[in-house]
Amino acid sequence: MLEKADLPYPERIKNPEDIDRLVVVKMHHAQKKLERGFFTATSYEEYKEKAGKLLEQGVITDDLLENARIEEYIIGPVFNFDFFYSPLEEEMNPIELLGVDWRFETSLDGHVRLPAAQQLVLNDKQKIPEYTVCGHNTATVRESLLEKGFQLAERYVKATKEHYKPGIIGPFCLQTCVDKDNNFFIYDVAPRIGGGTNVHMSVGHPYSNTLWRTNVSTGRRVAMEIKKAIEEERLDEIVT
Ligand SMILES: Nc1ncnc2c1ncn2[C@@H]1O[C@H](COP(=O)(O)OP(=O)(O)OP(=O)(O)O)[C@@H](O)[C@H]1O
Ligand SMILES: [Mg+2]
Structure with missing residues (x-):
């Protein structure tokens, strides 16, 4: 619809190997119905690393990852x-x-209320934020x-x-x-x-x-x- 209406939307990156800026990888959460398994990445290496961790934690599945939409992350409110x-x-x-x-x-929102020093020492499970509306x-x-x-x-x-x-x-x-x-x-x-x-x-x-x-x-x-x-x-x- 947005394409048809010529409306501005975040640029899609088709291939994860082409990630060259901050992107958000969007898919459903594997376990929580209606919630999201989103994560961000700035490079293919980071994409692989984070996807690996989320797969391990059961937040996403290979199938979901394959069909995920990768788009530019807009930095702003x-x-x-x-x-x-x-x-x-x-x-x-x-x-x-x-x-x-x-x-x-x-x-x-909890992550952004933590000072950088505290964010950096979070363990793997706590490190990647989720985007559940509350x-x-x-x-x-x-x-x-x-x-x-x-x-x-x-x-x-x-x-x-x-x-x-x-x-x-x-x-x-x-x-x-x-x-x-x-x-x-x-x-x-x-x-x-x-x-x-x-x-x-x-x-x-x-x-x-x-x-x-x-x-x-x-x-x-x-x-x-x-x-x-x-x-x-x-x-x-x-x-x-
Ligand atoms: N391209 C983007 N750049 C920056 N932030 C984004 C982008 N896309 C999504 N977000 C963030 O992720 C959140 C959820 O995104 P989105 O609305 O696409 O998911 P959804 O599952 O369709 O949500 P809902 O059905 O609740 O509207 C947004 O509120 C925003 O914080
Ligand atoms: Mg939405």
């Missing part, structure tokens, strides 16, 4: 953009930014970046309409990293309510609240859309 597309909206911009969130990931936090982005975020969403909505009719409806989440030159890279898309929108519950979010002048969580926004569709007898336009 993670911003999940929680958007909402309204097929019913005819006056305002049909794409709304409801909020921005980021996630707490274990054990990665919490969410709310965020805002600098004003000048908002426009770029909207452009990504506009291209994504357009591409879903072209390639997967009728296209995205309602909430979707673009999961992005921002590099040192303020370029966005989309590393994942949730074509549904993003998990991080839990932070909107009851309080809404600075962006949705500003737009609607009241507390608007993702759940409330969905309810507003359904109500509007019923009132305008257009329910068929928001369900598939």
